[in-house]
Amino acid sequence: MKKIGVLTSGGDAPGMNPAIRAVVRTAAYRNKEVIGFYNGYDGILKNNYIELNRRSVGDIIHRGGTFLRTARCDEFKTKKGRKKAYKNLEQLKVDGLIVIGGNGSLTGAKLLYEEFNLPVMGIPATIDNDLAMTEFCIGFDTAMNTVLDALNKIRDTATSHERTFVVEIMGRDAGYLALHTGMAGGAESILIPEIDFRLEEIISNCKAGIKRGKLHNIIVVAEGAGKKLKDETDDKRSIGAIIGNHIKKELSVETRITILGHLQRGGSPTAIDRIISTRMGAKSVELLLDGDEAKMVSFDGKKILGVNLDEALSKEKNIDMDIYNLARIMSL
């Protein structure tokens, strides 16, 4: 293995930059070349790349986003597109590819391996933290801290005005970000896609809180929660808006709806994200150089490991029910 390709794809996540830096510097340490493709798989298809050396990844460890930029590339989803990509990689003499991204991006890498035998490594990076077989994905810790900061501020105003706040959190179909930040932020209710809920339940929780003399009521809701409810009522509004308006109507309490949106995706990576990214980036190079193929680097809470990419992508990541139940007990 002489030359390694690296790209970032799908949604950006804080920590992608330190991961690229670690890939480049570990490879340089082992006397290997690295080229970085711009805009995810689109960069391979368009031969849009840059040769990277130790210096080209200087001064990026603290930056959110990804300096290689990221994009969604539909052409790569077709077999024809992937064949073209493989041909371009072959011409550039890329012997192995490291893909930093979420489920979709890593699925693309897996297909490159299955269809063309190209050695690939996946680095899980998504604030949704929804990839199985790894405790943490790159970006999750930073996003948690960003949400927590917002929740602290919302709590100040919620308490001062004795208001109810419904805060909608990102996560696509996953509830990790909402669950963990809801717990860390002391939310009164946490609604996630993995656990069904009824509107009446939320109302009775709110009533019980008011009765106990709670000055504020913070309801954290994951953007993907309440699918069943939305389907049944054919309500197209965001789940945060549906819940907030229902509370207003049923309880006549002042209710504010805050959708945190894209501010959750940006920001300087936290120490934990920088350390995990650096370790994952380095490990992905080591695995490639050791002759491993089609692995995902993973953090088991202590060590960085290489796990089977196919297995990681085929497994569902389950919510930790201990954390969910503990958060419930804390809010009573």
Ligand code: ADP
């Ligand atoms: P994420 O990686 O954050 O889950 P997406 O699901 O949007 O983001 O995927 C990012 C990109 O990865 C897509 O635009 C496409 O180029 C590639 N990709 C996603 N799914 C597949 C797939 N099933 N086959 C091939 N490539 C895919």
